[in-house]
Amino acid sequence: MKELKGKVAVITGGAGGIGKAMGERFLGEGMKVVLSDLNAENLQSAVNELRPLGEVIGVPADVSQLESVESLRDAVLNEFGKVHVVCNNAGVASGAHGKLWEHEINDWRFAFSVHVYGVINGINAFVPTLLAQGEEAHIVNTSSNNGGFSPIAMSPTYATCKAAVVTLSECLWGQLHDVDPNIGVSVLFPTGKTKGVLNTGIWAAAERPAGYEPDAPIDHTHKMAGWMASMEQAGTPMAVTPLSEVADTVVDGLYANRFWMVEEGRFEEAVQERTNIILQRANPDYKR
Numbered sequence: 001m002k003e004l005k006g007k008v009a010v011i012t013g014g015a016g017g018i019g020k021a022m023g024e025r026f027l028g029e030g031m032k033v034v035l036s037d038l039n040a041e042n043l044q045s046a047v048n049e050l051r052p053l054g055e056v057i058g059v060p061a062d063v064s065q066l067e068s069v070e071s072l073r074d075a076v077l078n079e080f081g082k083v084h085v086v087c088n089n090a091g092v093a094s095g096a097h098g099k100l101w102e103h104e105i106n107d108w109r110f111a112f113s114v115h116v117y118g119v120i121n122g123i124n125a126f127v128p129t130l131l132a133q134g135e136e137a138h139i140v141n142t143s144s145n146n147g148g149f150s151p152i153a154m155s156p157t158y159a160t161c162k163a164a165v166v167t168l169s170e171c172l173w174g175q176l177h178d179v180d181p182n183i184g185v186s187v188l189f190p191t192g193k194t195k196g197v198l199n200t201g202i203w204a205a206a207e208r209p210a211g212y213e214p215d216a217p218i219d220h221t222h223k224m225a226g227w228m229a230s231m232e233q234a235g236t237p238m239a240v241t242p243l244s245e246v247a248d249t250v251v252d253g254l255y256a257n258r259f260w261m262v263e264e265g266r267f268e269e270a271v272q273e274r275t276n277i278i279l280q281r282a283n284p285d286y287k288r
């Protein structure tokens with residue numbers, strides 16, 4: 001994007017964490033911002049918090065439902081008339097536990113409904129509008145190093161979904177580039193200049209909506225809070241990446257029209273290791 005000022009951004013999963021940080025940063029660039037989230041209460045708080053910074057509204061939507069994302073698109077157009085930056089960012093920890101072959105089928109269905117269908121629904125709902133507008137625009141899909149570059153074997157639902165987000169984004173870039181190179185595509189691997197953990201809501205397993213109920217009870221404790229407290233007690237506090245730095249990565253990437261939105265020097269060993277393993281026909285025994 002040559003210019004962000006005055007442009008309209010919509011962010012799913014925008015009520016907290018990385019999504020809200022992107023919204024704050026976009027407002028700093030003079031953009032008009034639509035935060036969207038399934039959690040209407042948190043969404044309202046986020047909008048109230050960001051309102052002093054610029055033009056921001058909140059539109060509740062469930063990314064797992066195409067009709068809901070289409071309604072979001074209509075609400076954005078109704079309010080601002082246009083849309084330029086679409087961040088398909090909503091995510092969940094599915095709460096799947098045990099070994100992959102012990103996962104309940106609803107663990108998979110729930111994870112895919114948000115991470116994979118959420119991105120597909122965002123693409124289906126918004127890309128035709130972006131094409132029809134005939135203006136510079138950009139889609140940012142949030143993946144993760146976990147699955148996006150190489151999987152952590154202990155988190156199969158999450159890693160598999162995030163691998164799918166990379167492939168979806170690569171295909172989208174390939175097709176859009178031919179049809180309208182004014183519409184950029186990026187895949188975001190949340191990172192910042194400061195190496196550390198991203199302390200967001202994703203570290204607590206999400207409440208399951210109707211239709212995705214688990215058979216066995218799910219532990220909803222915030223895992224990162226527990227790990228951070230233990231490390232603090234042990235006198236070796238964990239380094240934390242400020243979420244504003246993730247938003248900086250996104251804004252830099254938008255101006256540079258960069259497909260791979262990841263800070264330089266982050267996860268490069270993981271990418272190299274996986275590439276070497278594939279080329280050597282070795283086993284996927286990743287060092288992490």
Ligand SMILES: NC(=O)c1ccc[n+]([C@@H]2O[C@H](COP(=O)([O-])OP(=O)(O)OC[C@H]3O[C@@H](n4cnc5c(N)ncnc54)[C@H](O)[C@@H]3O)[C@@H](O)[C@H]2O)c1
Nearest residue numbers: 013017018037038039062063089090091144198200201202
């Ligand atoms: N935090 C990390 O370490 C990390 C690392 C890599 C990638 N990510 C990804 O970043 C993205 C943002 O997550 P976060 O870390 O800010 O976590 P978060 O939990 O703080 O934010 C995710 C938001 O998505 C919303 N959401 C969940 N299901 C939804 C649905 N069906 N429809 C609409 N909104 C829904 C939640 O209510 C929440 O506000 C996710 O895609 C996540 O997988 C996070």
